[in-house]
Amino acid sequence: MKSIRIPAYGSADAMQIEDAPVPECGASDLLVRVVAAGINPIDWKIRSGAMAHGAERRFPLTLGWAAAGTVAAAGGDVSGFKSGDEVCFYAEFARGGCYAEYVAVDASQVALKPRTMSFAQAAALPMSGQAAWMALIETARIQPGMRVLIHGAAGALGSVAVQLAREVGVEVVGAARGAGLDLVAGLGARQVIDYHRERFETLARDMDVVLDTIGGATQEASWSTLRPGGLLVSTAIAPPPGRAEAAGVRGAFVFTPPEGRVLAELARRADAGRLQVFVGEEFALADAKHAHRLGEAGRSRAKMVLHVAAPASP
Ligand SMILES: NC(=O)c1ccc[n+]([C@@H]2O[C@H](COP(=O)([O-])OP(=O)(O)OC[C@H]3O[C@@H](n4cnc5c(N)ncnc54)[C@H](OP(=O)(O)O)[C@@H]3O)[C@@H](O)[C@H]2O)c1
Numbered sequence: 001m002k003s004i005r006i007p008a009y010g011s012a013d014a015m016q017i018e019d020a021p022v023p024e025c026g027a028s029d030l031l032v033r034v035v036a037a038g039i040n041p042i043d044w045k046i047r048s049g050a051m052a053h054g055a056e057r058r059f060p061l062t063l064g065w066a067a068a069g070t071v072a073a074a075g076g077d078v079s080g081f082k083s084g085d086e087v088c089f090y091a092e093f094a095r096g097g098c099y100a101e102y103v104a105v106d107a108s109q110v111a112l113k114p115r116t117m118s119f120a121q122a123a124a125l126p127m128s129g130q131a132a133w134m135a136l137i138e139t140a141r142i143q144p145g146m147r148v149l150i151h152g153a154a155g156a157l158g159s160v161a162v163q164l165a166r167e168v169g170v171e172v173v174g175a176a177r178g179a180g181l182d183l184v185a186g187l188g189a190r191q192v193i194d195y196h197r198e199r200f201e202t203l204a205r206d207m208d209v210v211l212d213t214i215g216g217a218t219q220e221a222s223w224s225t226l227r228p229g230g231l232l233v234s235t236a237i238a239p240p241p242g243r244a245e246a247a248g249v250r251g252a253f254v255f256t257p258p259e260g261r262v263l264a265e266l267a268r269r270a271d272a273g274r275l276q277v278f279v280g281e282e283f284a285l286a287d288a289k290h291a292h293r294l295g296e297a298g299r300s301r302a303k304m305v306l307h308v309a310a311p312a313s314p
Pocket residue numbers: 040041042127128131151152153154155156157158175176177178180195213214218234235236254255256257298300302303
């Protein structure tokens with residue numbers, strides 16, 4: 001099968017399209033024929049070695065941790081899925097391998113593809129969608145009437161977060177720029193801040209929750225926007241020890257575990273017309289390195305997707 005592999009951590013130049021064996025389908029796995037693979041910022045962070053610490057990875061390493069496709073085979077212990085099912089998933093980091101024609105993934109991490117979504121959209125949903133859910137629903141436990149500041153509100157994670165928050169009845173303040181400003185307003189944000197022209201920390205006050213998808217100076221400037229006892233939850237970087245307490249608030253870092261149950265809930269909402277995802281640049285599998293260069297340079301429009309194979313004709 002065709003796959004994008006790297007012989008070692010390194011630059012995008014290290015990414016090669018190579019023939020690789022079709023992965024084994026374990027007892028609790030699904031073997032999926034990949035139609036589209038999602039390209040997430042963590043892909044190039046792992047490829048570069050920036051997240052090598054404490055990770056046992058074997059090389060050559062097939063990249064990619066989110067995809068959509070059709071079930072080619074199901075392990076003996078799997079129930080709820082059958083050959084031919086259209087599915088999507090975010091696969092655990094110890095395995096992954098989604099930039100390939102076939103991938104084996106634990107069935108507990110998989111959900112049926114939303115009927116109303118293309119394979120490209122369904123590949124763009126799993127990782128950032130689950131991260132938004134984990135941050136706002138399961139960590140911050142947002143409630144109606146709360147005020148929530150969302151950084152990167154026009155991004156893949158941020159745009160799902162705005163929609164989840166609106167559905168709970170939260171007052172959303174979203175930070176974005178350019179075309180993202182209208183998108184975030186259109187998703188229901190009460191206030192949209194242009195982070196290139198305005199200082200969000202002077203405009204967003206007494207927030208109950210801040211969703212930090214950026215880190216660095218953005219995280220540091222966010223502490224003062226929280227009400228006493230408020231919560232900053234980051235998907236980018238853990239707050240420095242004691243920093244939240246020093247500001248009289250709380251801080252948390254979210255590392256999203258892949259869970260099919262959460263993805264199934266997001267898919268249900270999508271099919272009910274209550275959740276949208278936005279696909280940006282689309283590439284052929286062989287051009288994956290160009291996508292990584294664009295993403296690393298911060299020049300991608302929205303969630304980038306790799307087209308791996310034509311959908312199987314029913
Ligand atoms: N911890 C976890 O479990 C987890 C899971 C998924 C993702 N993540 C992380 O969460 C982050 C977002 O992921 P994503 O998939 O949503 O990426 P994305 O689609 O690239 O979105 C990032 C967004 O941030 C915006 N942005 C960049 N700098 C900004 C700033 N200073 N202030 C406000 N907005 C800014 C970008 O807008 P412009 O392009 O217009 O600048 C873009 O819309 C990444 O760091 C990713 O690694 C973590």
